[in-house]
Amino acid sequence: MKYTKELQIEPGRAICYSGFREGQMPGGKVPTYEEIKEDLLILHKHWKYLRLYDCDVHAEIVLDVIQKENFDFKVMLGAYIVAEANNYGCPWGGTYSEKQLEKNKISNDTQINKLIHLANQYPDIIFSLSAGNEACVDWTDHYVPVDNVIKYVRMIKNGAKQPVTFCENYLPWLDKLKELVEEVDFISIHTYPVWEYKLIHEALEYTKENYYAVADTYPNKPVVITEAGWTTFSNGKGICPSNVSEEHQQIYYNDLVDWCEENDILTFVFEAFDEPWKGSGEALEPEKHWGLFKVDRTPKLVMREYFSNQLVEK
Template identity: 80%
Template sequence: MKYTQALDIAPGKAICYSGFREGQSPGGVFPTYKEVKEDLLILQHQWKYLRLYDCDKHAETVLEVIQKEKLDFKIMLGAYIVAEANNYGCPWGGSYPEDQLEENKSINLKQIKKLIDLANKYPDIIFSLSAGNEACVDWTDHYVPVEKVIEYVKMIKKEAKQPVTFCENYLPWLDKLKSLVEVVDFISIHTYPVWEYKNIHEAMDYTKSNYYAVADTYPDKPVVITEAGWTTYSNGKGICPSNVSEEFQSIYYNDLVDWSLDTDILTFVFEAFDESWKGSNEALEPEKHWGLFTVSRKPKKVMQDLFSTL
């Protein structure tokens, strides 16, 4: 079953969008209406489908801009759920006091309800919903038990009309998330060959093997890719610096998009713009450099021919 049938959408290019600029961050300073409009006017030339991670002020602004400016975008909107259980296996800290975990359950419930409210407010713009992002994988710092994610999915499906998914690394879908597969309308996977020590020559074969491992396991359930991309810098922690560059990003992006369109697989490229607020304070921190555009909205090599005037 193809994603176009399950989601009732036309084939098209898709990208993850987070509009936080220099000095901005979730929970801090948010992008303005003007800044979001500027971003969307850039993105509308190449992409129809945008993925948003959170039901925060940023998401509200994006939806408002699309509606008021009559822009031709469709949104996958996510609820960002935080830790409800300790994950001592997380290398950067996944343990919390019990009172914090209890408070997080209330935070998550509010987030799910906000997702439902926005879905019902913007039914012509929001085409699908996600109950969370990378909250079940072994290394996450915001671990939520699978059983609780299933509850959230059921809650969303009961009160919103859009198809519902959960966004997670490809590997847990093969075993740990089998019970979740039964309740989502479609599966959303993440695949990052460069994080798994693959070089650019191995990248697309590895991406395809990740995708088909899940798709072949669940032949009756649509599978989309909600994150796949290539960073342009690395400080050497987790990603070898020789494996990343703007040239490699360009190769991977073009190969990924060509394959996705040829095979009718909805693939959200990660990501539109660099995010300087992410990760460590090191300038070459790879988490900061996945964008096809820099944080100042200048096109990297992959986009320079298409956006030469920016």
């Protein structure tokens, strides 16, 4: 597949990693060096590529651990850009004061410059850079106009040598992001059949439809999947509880990985570990349960054939 040649990377399994445990969250308490080392010891035998979302303290520690412990990971590092315009269509709130939006623009500039700094600090670890995450889709609460995203992509390209992308739901790439396609080195899409009311037996075919809709529209641009996964619990809001379980996750993961490896499609599975800080305060909130491992780092069904408590190095 063209992405391996054009991006000069080797085939390998990829996963989204965020190490926040009980009582930890972005902007608050972060995982320690030893906690992140423990996570990477779990992941390093099975995955080659990690995706990090933000240039925060968590990301700095992850990169430090990889370097000092000599882990063989390659990282896609993202800048998490926040709202620069109001999105009145967001169902969970996407409106801000003009003063806040101006502050956000300053914050985003800082975030992009931090991304460039880390890219140059860790050139042998960071293999690609993302100018943002789900900031242009219709339902986002951190909406950034496409022209502004293009500005950030150009800033990154001027300051760092790694290939640059933007991570977004598959749908905006088909129309809204056409001008952005010309700027990025490769396209990064997200595909979540379970959020679009697909049953498990429909899931892989729907992911294929999402992928090829974008790939066929831009045949000269590599397309990477930067998020695809299946949650294991739901409170019934947006996802039917009967459509999620560890058994469903196992089926989708195995089907997804087999298809991607057969077709040489770099795909970051969402995600490594459950994150209790996400979403609502309800225990069955689906956002908390996408991990292939529980928050206590024990493997869910999909990973039990590869991992056990005894197999995890401490």
